Amino acid sequence: MELTEDLARSYARIALGHVTRPYPYKDDHVFASEADVRPPRTAHPAFFGSFDWHSCVHGWWTLLTLRRLFPATPEAEEITALADETFTEEKLAVERAYLDRPEARGFERPYGWGWLLALHAEAARHQDREWGARLEPLARAFGERFAAYLPLLTYPITVGTHFNTSFALVLTRDWAGERDAALVATIDGWAETAFADRSDYRGWEPGGDEFLSPVLTAALLMSRTWPRERFAPWFEALVIDNGWLKNECEPAFVSDRSDGKIAHLDGLNLSRAWALREIASAIAPHSAVADMRALADRHFAAAEASVAGDYMGEHWLASFALLALLAPR
Incomplete structure (x- = not known):
């Protein structure tokens, strides 16, 4: 049980291979009408890969953690470029807006909620990028959901x-x-x-x-x-x-x-x-x-x-x- 550079690079290659792989995909989506029929990437432009939303989120946690721990690897450079492309204000605003649907009250509760918060905590450690600040509105929304959910x-x-x-x-x-x-x-x-x-x-x-x-x-x-x-x-x-x-x-x-x-x-x-x-x-x-x-x-x-x-x-x-x-x- 030791995280070597070789093992870290192997895990990074695995995660890089699936966080943008769109299919197969298992969607946690409640349809309110025909208007809600859409491909996963439309509702989740940041987290559309990795078979499901939560796996994509913690796939990104894996990638950012490995970037921080092994910044000199070739994979770290690739992670940086892909994260810059993924964690944009526009894409994350769409992810945040999805939560406002009444049918999304139980979306990814609680597993995906916890992992999104873990991703935000990791992203905030990368002070050379704006990823943490851009993810914060989404993270705060899930934090508020936990505060409302636990008393119930x-x-x-x-x-x-x-x-x-x-x-x-x-x-x-x-x-x-x-x-x-x-x-x-x-x-x-x-x-x-x-x-x-x-x-x-x-x-x-x-x-x-x-x-x-x-x-x-x-x-x-x-x-x-x-x-x-x-x-x-x-x-x-x-x-x-x-x-x-x-x-x-x-x-x-x-x-x-x-x-x-x-x-x-x-x-x-x-x-x-x-x-x-x-x-x-x-x-x-x-x-x-x-x-x-x-x-x-x-x-x-x-x-x-x-x-x-x-x-x-x-x-x-x-x-x-x-x-x-x-x-x-």
């Missing part, structure tokens, strides 16, 4: 797919930390209500199409919300004391990588590697840390070779591999 969400959504609440809130809280103190407070209060009293996890994980761990994403959110002295004993009671982490959290087997849903399990292995690394850092020093890091390595190794290959995984897996590689060691 009585129960957390704990599935291991795009509807998972905790994963999106981890990304959102990281974005809001220096930008929106009120949103941070809203997230923290919601998380407290949703998860503070949870313990002794016995969920049937993994599900056959999951790319997130329901329990580890919730734990990762709480690690952002609570100080170590409160989080560590809560995490022990959640998955360590009952043996779940030791006996149940094994890398998932992927039977068919050409099936987009089954290929999600490669993402589960990568996202677990990320979460395990992040949580291990949050509870350190703790007797479980070394085992958790070793388990993270096993999960990463189970999926690493599948980041490239079939397009059903290739259009999104590099982002999750990069999350894992950037996690504390």
Whole structure:
């Protein structure tokens, strides 16, 4: 689990190959009338590639992150040119206007919302370009949506797919930390209500199409919300004391990588590697840390070779591999 320049260039080539690939495309679009029939590029001139809107967004997060970390590579120059072409005021205004449709209230909620905020946070780090400023109106719109949505969400959504609440809130809280103190407070209060009293996890994980761990994403959110002295004993009671982490959290087997849903399990292995690394850092020093890091390595190794290959995984897996590689060691 080390992000070398060669690996970074490989991931960059993968993402460059799909963020502007228009088809196949899975559209999250509600038709109100015949007037809403249109190709994806019309509604989403910035994020029309990568099979779906959210994958295009986090494909761009991957590209900008790699540009920042490896600015001297040939791919960084190509990323810069393509980002200048993509993140224009005109194109992003169309993306923002799409959200004003009444039928777009649930568009990409919450997964795409969280990833757009992560993209904005990364774009703002590139101070030699205007990408962050141009993305900010779109990011602020999604931040406002989270602030309005969470008070209505009585129960957390704990599935291991795009509807998972905790994963999106981890990304959102990281974005809001220096930008929106009120949103941070809203997230923290919601998380407290949703998860503070949870313990002794016995969920049937993994599900056959999951790319997130329901329990580890919730734990990762709480690690952002609570100080170590409160989080560590809560995490022990959640998955360590009952043996779940030791006996149940094994890398998932992927039977068919050409099936987009089954290929999600490669993402589960990568996202677990990320979460395990992040949580291990949050509870350190703790007797479980070394085992958790070793388990993270096993999960990463189970999926690493599948980041490239079939397009059903290739259009999104590099982002999750990069999350894992950037996690504390």
